[in-house]
Amino acid sequence: MKSAVRFALLALPLTVAACRDNGIDDSADVSTRDMQVVVAVNGEADGTVVRAHPSALLPYSGRLTLTGGDRLVLRGEGELRPDGAEYALKSPRKSGSFVLDLLRAHDHPLTDLEVVVPPPFTLTARALRVRWSEPIELTWEAAPGEHVTSIEWTGACTKRVVRPLAADAGAYVVNGGEVFRVDPSAPCPVTFSITRTAPGRSMRTLYATAKQTRTVEIVLDP
Amino acid sequence: MKRALLSLALVGCGNPEPRDTGGLATSELSLQVLVEADELETRIAVGIYARGYTYARLDLLPGERLVVRVPGSEPIALERTAGLATYAAKLAAVGSFELDLERGAQSVRGSVVELPPAFAFEIPERGIELTKPYTLRWSPASEAPMKLWIAAPCVAVAERTLLHDPGAFTWSAADFGRGREPAPCTATIHAKRAGGTLRLAPGFAGVQLFRAEQLRALGVLASP
Numbered sequence: 327m328k329s330a331v332r333f334a335l336l337a338l339p340l341t342v343a344a345c346r347d348n349g350i351d352d353s354a355d356v357s358t359r360d361m362q363v364v365v366a367v368n369g370e371a372d373g374t375v376v377r378a379h380p381s382a383l384l385p386y387s388g389r390l391t392l393t394g395g396d397r398l399v400l401r402g403e404g405e406l407r408p409d410g411a412e413y414a415l416k417s418p419r420k421s422g423s424f425v426l427d428l429l430r431a432h433d434h435p436l437t438d439l440e441v442v443v444p445p446p447f448t449l450t451a452r453a454l455r456v457r458w459s460e461p462i463e464l465t466w467e468a469a470p471g472e473h474v475t476s477i478e479w480t481g482a483c484t485k486r487v488v489r490p491l492a493a494d495a496g497a498y499v500v501n502g503g504e505v506f507r508v509d510p511s512a513p514c515p516v517t518f519s520i521t522r523t524a525p526g527r528s529m530r531t532l533y534a535t536a537k538q539t540r541t542v543e544i545v546l547d548p
Numbered sequence: 549m550k551r552a553l554l555s556l557a558l559v560g561c562g563n564p565e566p567r568d569t570g571g572l573a574t575s576e577l578s579l580q581v582l583v584e585a586d587e588l589e590t591r592i593a594v595g596i597y598a599r600g601y602t603y604a605r606l607d608l609l610p611g612e613r614l615v616v617r618v619p620g621s622e623p624i625a626l627e628r629t630a631g632l633a634t635y636a637a638k639l640a641a642v643g644s645f646e647l648d649l650e651r652g653a654q655s656v657r658g659s660v661v662e663l664p665p666a667f668a669f670e671i672p673e674r675g676i677e678l679t680k681p682y683t684l685r686w687s688p689a690s691e692a693p694m695k696l697w698i699a700a701p702c703v704a705v706a707e708r709t710l711l712h713d714p715g716a717f718t719w720s721a722a723d724f725g726r727g728r729e730p731a732p733c734t735a736t737i738h739a740k741r742a743g744g745t746l747r748l749a750p751g752f753a754g755v756q757l758f759r760a761e762q763l764r765a766l767g768v769l770a771s772p
Contacts, residue, residue, distance in 0.1 A: 493724070504711070
């Protein structure tokens, strides 16, 4: 009986330690090769938002806080700052080349990760309120390039659809009757988005994607 | 132990799947009815299943037959096709017909199949130009859903679905992907309107599957 109690007392701290997500959440405790940073560079109407999510790879997987002098820097723009569970920075530039560096005080840095944000555009709908059986006509400034263009529609009263486009032609028609409606007798506000996605880039464990999205809300009437 | 295994094997062999309608009342039979029609003809394929067996399609016994009746025409007996037991017939383009199962005292007559409304393409003013939107119209429009697709060696286009049919569809230039051959080429636009009804006459176990479609196709030139 005594030995059983002794075993339980010894095992308790080990169990607690195991439940603490391996106890690593400071980047300073993780080598560069055990660290992963996923970066999303999203062009918006008034600038470009860079969001980074540093984490530790297995077996230490989990979100990391940049500590001990570690920094994520958008070259020429500034340092990414904590923003909720991520690090973020907003640049006034709407597109073009962005260079990201992970600077480390105690291990090798990862530098020169360049991502190119696709050209900005303005999305326009011919009408913001249409009958469901009528076509929805969207236009924007065409820009052929390396990026992939897609259209998406979503809303509480419909099913989300993402449709890749074969070309960035600057115009698209969603035909009357193509959008699903939960309640055909009620008006249905649907958000239509056009997104240009650039090819992803990586440097060892630093990954970046870049895209440019514009949205417009259109109410579909019965 | 050996005896237990033997009895298990015997149980497994004791209830073989039926292969034909022999020994089965019509009230134990369910039907699979597939109908497709174009401007010229209506193609009918019927499978017979025993209640409780999803996969085994049954042969009719000699003297039993499935017959299609259209007012003003001679009845047409469906013929057994090769391979899986399916009974098929071709009729002129019709909007509805009756289906009878004739098997003596177990006959059930007068199941009614109605096809979705027929439609016709409007002849387009031009062919597809891959850098411009292309609109196709047809009439009459319908509440029935419709699928549209384009088959062509010089253009790749995903199939589109209209949940409600407004009588027209526009492909945007952004829909036209590169095909395996350079343009120009001949493209075939296909449209399939689903719907219709099957009112099964009393006496069957039920409907295994019913599908009725109106198919139309149109050849156009696709150019760069």
